[in-house]
Amino acid sequence: MNLPPLVEGRLIRRYQRFLADVELLDGSRVTAHCPNTGSMLGLNQPGNRVWLSRSDNPARKLAWTWELVELPDGVLAGIHTGRANRLVAEALDQGLLPELAGYVGLRREARLGQACRSDLLLEFGDRLCHVEVKNVTAAVSGHEGFFPDAVSQRARKHLNELAQWVGTGQRAAVVFCVQRGDVMRVRPADHIDPDFGHAMRGAARAGVEFYALGAELSPAAIRLVRVLPVCL
Numbered sequence: 001m002n003l004p005p006l007v008e009g010r011l012i013r014r015y016q017r018f019l020a021d022v023e024l025l026d027g028s029r030v031t032a033h034c035p036n037t038g039s040m041l042g043l044n045q046p047g048n049r050v051w052l053s054r055s056d057n058p059a060r061k062l063a064w065t066w067e068l069v070e071l072p073d074g075v076l077a078g079i080h081t082g083r084a085n086r087l088v089a090e091a092l093d094q095g096l097l098p099e100l101a102g103y104v105g106l107r108r109e110a111r112l113g114q115a116c117r118s119d120l121l122l123e124f125g126d127r128l129c130h131v132e133v134k135n136v137t138a139a140v141s142g143h144e145g146f147f148p149d150a151v152s153q154r155a156r157k158h159l160n161e162l163a164q165w166v167g168t169g170q171r172a173a174v175v176f177c178v179q180r181g182d183v184m185r186v187r188p189a190d191h192i193d194p195d196f197g198h199a200m201r202g203a204a205r206a207g208v209e210f211y212a213l214g215a216e217l218s219p220a221a222i223r224l225v226r227v228l229p230v231c232l
Helices: 081-093 153-166 194-206
Strands: 006-015 019-024 029-033 049-054 064-070 076-078 105-112 116-124 127-136 138-140 144-147 171-178 185-188 209-217 222-228
Touching (some): 006 064, 019 049, 019 064, 076 209, 081 105, 081 127, 081 171, 081 222, 116 153, 127 153, 171 222, 185 194
Parallel strands (some): 029 064, 127 171, 144 185
Antiparallel strands (some): 006 019, 019 029, 064 076, 138 144, 209 222
16 A cells, blocks of 8 residues: 655644644644544654644645654554555455455445444355454564554454354454554453453354454555464
8 A cells, every 4th residue: 555645743742532743844733633543552652753644635624644653663553543444455455365365346344233344345256254454553572463452342342243243154354454564473452451352262263263464664655465373
């Protein structure tokens, strides 16, 4: 995925979940939209180097959107969770995940259960596979990424719906989109949301498939390039 032209700055603060104040290289200060509902654990430290995109749409309340952050060790992380679905769809089109290759149709935001929608629905003739995409930006020492970075009842609900779908004889998968280059494996964040970890292991026992894809990032592009192990 090629990114729009980005502008560099330094993070002043992130607040009210969806807002971030940034000082640009010319010394001006702007307020940017933060397209990430999580805690952004380890990513939102004041002074971090960040990159923003700018929209010319006059209908937008905020012209700037926070896209990337550089950690103190130089690692880049993509914080725009809205880009994860497209990144995974691109990776599937390129055959990066053989287990989900060979589909003949792809639909987005397909209904799953009574009150949920899955991010992607893959069609293998009369066989269907609902795919839920989870963006991973949190990590601990040892190159281990984890999800979620905050308690998420919504994520647990999605797992339960996927498990029920598998019970009908169809397929379901969760793909962790790891938007940082230093993560080598992914696990549930039992230390943050133990109920999610419990639901994830239960879904795996029910037949839900779990995959993780790692990214290479630059201010010009983000691409998923490698398959990572998921450690239950």
